[in-house]
Amino acid sequence: MPGNFFLVGLMGAGKTTVGRALARATGKTFYDSDHEIEARTGVRIPTIFEVEGETGFRARECAVIAELSTMSDIVLATGGGAVLNPDNRAALRRGGLVIYLRASVDDLYMRTAHDKNRPLLQTANPKQRLAELFEVRDPLYREVADLVVDTSRQTVQHLTHQLLQQLEQKAYAHRQA
Ligand SMILES: Nc1ncnc2c1ncn2[C@@H]1O[C@H](COP(=O)(O)OP(=O)(O)OP(=O)(O)O)[C@@H](O)[C@H]1O
Numbered sequence: 001m002p003g004n005f006f007l008v009g010l011m012g013a014g015k016t017t018v019g020r021a022l023a024r025a026t027g028k029t030f031y032d033s034d035h036e037i038e039a040r041t042g043v044r045i046p047t048i049f050e051v052e053g054e055t056g057f058r059a060r061e062c063a064v065i066a067e068l069s070t071m072s073d074i075v076l077a078t079g080g081g082a083v084l085n086p087d088n089r090a091a092l093r094r095g096g097l098v099i100y101l102r103a104s105v106d107d108l109y110m111r112t113a114h115d116k117n118r119p120l121l122q123t124a125n126p127k128q129r130l131a132e133l134f135e136v137r138d139p140l141y142r143e144v145a146d147l148v149v150d151t152s153r154q155t156v157q158h159l160t161h162q163l164l165q166q167l168e169q170k171a172y173a174h175r176q177a
């Protein structure tokens with residue numbers, strides 16, 4: 001299958017995990033905008049938030065997405081907040097097929113509860129925060145997505161298999177059109 005696949009969704013949706021598996025299965029190169037920012041700055045994301053604030057992090061994220069979205073034959077796991085910026089949404093829509101990995105707030109909470117590397121969830125009530133983020137962002141993920149995949153109660157292996165089938169169907173329909 002030619003082209004780029006861009007994964008969007010909230011923290012814990014599985015963008016990094018499923019993205020890696022999808023890249024392996026399709027032979028595409030895997031990128032993760034969060035990892036790219038960490039590699040370029042040499043520090044972890046919480047440190048960027050501490051030193052430059054969320055605004056500084058978002059500027060770095062925008063630059064990385066502008067660059068990666070013009071590459072060829074990649075799978076890109078985007079940061080959970082990338083869709084907040086209209087320039088990022090336009091770049092993703094322009095550069096490839098966008099897949100929204102959707103999960104319930106309960107599942108997102110379970111998958112992120114053990115991890116201290118997400119500054120926006122370092123609050124007294126991270127589940128409430130996830131619910132608020134879901135409210136604001138779900139419409140944006142839907143706006144930008146070509147494909148919406150429900151990840152609740154599904155293994156990474158099953159999700160990858162299902163995604164591959166749907167992507168092949170889409171590619172086939174496109175060839176027939
Ligand atoms: N479908 C799934 N079922 C169960 N656990 C999952 C599933 N998808 C991901 N996970 C687990 O949830 C955790 C978070 O996944 P991952 O880091 O891939 O999310 P993410 O969408 O990249 O989040 P972020 O936006 O914060 O980078 C990981 O421990 C991963 O193994």
Ligand SMILES: O=C(O)C1=C[C@@H](O)[C@@H](O)[C@H](O)C1
Pocket residue numbers: 010011034045078079080081082117118119120
């Ligand atoms: O949802 C968000 O806004 C974020 C998600 C992570 O992927 C990181 O990009 C960062 O922690 C911010």
Ligand SMILES: [Mg+2]
Pocket residue numbers: 015016017032034077078
């Ligand atoms: Mg990730």
